[in-house]
């Protein structure tokens with residue numbers, strides 16, 4: 211008989227669970243139902259009744275528990291303290307299956323925690339199912355090979371990719387939280403905060419409907435024999451502002467440095483390697499994606515695995531997108547089209 | 561003041577990303593068709609870690625760099641022909657299976673054992689580097705487990721920058737959600753850093769570095785220990801390629817106005 215623990219953590223406000231945590235709660239509720247298993251939710255963060263109340267509905271069933279480790283040490287993500295906190299939650303819950311969101315916070319510590327518990331961890335889980343045993347689906351080779359796996363060994367830790375489950379939503383209820391004690395380790399790391407590398411704008415929006423990818427073509431010589439980097443930057447930023455899209459980039463564009471003395475910044479100052487999509491970049495989840503001035507080579511397109519509808523604008527009718535990688539490819543000049551799109555979006559706004 | 565560091569980079573080898581991959585199931589579980597003949601490269605994010613480590617060694621006299629790599633000896637040798645020209649290091653090869661399907665926990669155990677046995681190993685001066693995810697398993701698990709096994713609880717993942725300070729402490733930038741970095745300051749070594757892209761371009765091949773490295777690499781490969789990796793109860797129910805092909809509509813004759821209208825409609829409401 212399995213017992214399930216869902217590890218969750220609070221967001222930056224400290225008073226609510228992250229969306230990814232609530233998604234993991236949904237996965238836990240579903241799996242517990244399928245397996246007729248007992249469910250425990252564990253919360254890591256500074257003490258927060260509000261956060262606990264948002265998950266209380268998930269542990270309404272008899273035997274279900276809500277555990278929390280709390281205190282200033284958990285106000286910020288840090289390996290030593292988070293690992294100790296998660297370890298304490300796991301020991302208190304004695305679960306055979308531990309689900310957790312694949313957030314940067316838990317990605318940093320989950321393997322270490324699994325090891326401490328004598329368990330095993332699989333990450334980037336995109337779906338879970340159970341008949342006689344629990345099966346989990348994940349991708350290998352940077353989203354090029356899909357596998358369904360199972361493990362006999364317990365405890366089995368599974369980190370779920372964000373966006374693979376709906377966020378748990380129930381009327382907040384007053385939660386009966388069991389506080390779990392943690393022996394805090396000595397900390398040698400101080401978290402100083404968050405820093406955004408973008409100079410002009412925050413361009414990465416994981417929750418956006420649309421992913422807008424800019425390729426190296428934006429900085430290449432155009433049919434008039436000139437390069438138009440400044441104009442490219444303006445068009446892209448205007449599009450992002452008007453459409454609410456998240457900005458992705460090809461590796462070739464992200465690798466380009468601006469010319470000039472002492473310049474270490476990217477050719478487009480609002481873009482960094484964090485925007486890069488693909489083999490050595492990100493694999494974001496968006497309903498739609500629009501690629502511009504990008505050739506659609508395989509190491510780039512593997513990063514589009516979880517992008518639903520795909521369209522591309524390229525001057526090259528032999529680009530990768532035309533070979534079954536996009537739904538629609540417009541063979542034309544992206545400068546002209548995006549300028550027009552921006553006009554239309556602007557008009558729609560006003 | 562420069563610090564004499566011990567830098568260990570864990571890096572596997574992976575199929576060149578431009579290769580077509582086809583999963584097959586053999587007697588030992590899943591693998592890739594013709595895996596042993598597919599051209600291989602050093603795992604890209606781990607390669608970023610290697611370049612960052614080499615730079616730290618160059619800036620901190622008395623420091624030492626080991627590259628610990630688990631894979632089939634013959635493939636390691638091929639990859640080292642190129643990698644050996646990019647940075648000065650001592651290779652610690654572990655002869656073992658290739659690919660993304662073996663279990664990460666077993667890989668980590670083998671790596672940790674090899675690191676703990678390094679001649680002159682001083683854990684207190686250790687910076688353990690690697691990629692934050694591999695291009696094969698893509699799990700982001702191995703390095704963390706190696707760190708746990710070595711008792712290191714200052715760990716950072718998705719690292720883009722490390723800045724050493726005079727007093728031995730260092731600042732680390734780690735990627736977090738929404739395109740931001742978490743900034744942390746660690747009091748000093750030992751620490752584990754799983755690297756994302758970092759800030760360094762791939763170094764040019766330097767044949768002289770290659771020649772110097774090869775003198776150590778070849779004998780190391782000859783005496784590489786062979787390991788078998790336990791599956792730890794990991795079972796593959798299915799392994800398959802996704803349906804890749806879409807029915808692509810290629811539009812060559814639409815005007816910019818027509819395309820813009822179609823796109824705005826497709827994008828829909830904000």
Ligand SMILES: Cc1cc2nc3c(=O)[nH]c(=O)nc-3n(C[C@H](O)[C@H](O)[C@H](O)COP(=O)(O)OP(=O)(O)OC[C@H]3O[C@@H](n4cnc5c(N)ncnc54)[C@H](O)[C@@H]3O)c2cc1C
Nearest residue numbers: 425426427460461462488489490491503505510524525544
């Ligand atoms: C180990 C490894 C890892 C890699 N990882 C990644 C990765 O993570 N992500 C990634 O993106 N790549 C990756 N690559 C690189 C990848 O193979 C390609 O080189 C890269 O994606 C090309 O970028 P691009 O399409 O923007 O540039 P280019 O190949 O230069 O293509 C530019 C395109 O823009 C078009 N264009 C130019 N002007 C216009 C215009 N006005 N309007 C419309 N179209 C125009 C051109 O026709 C062309 O198709 C990797 C490669 C290797 C070897």
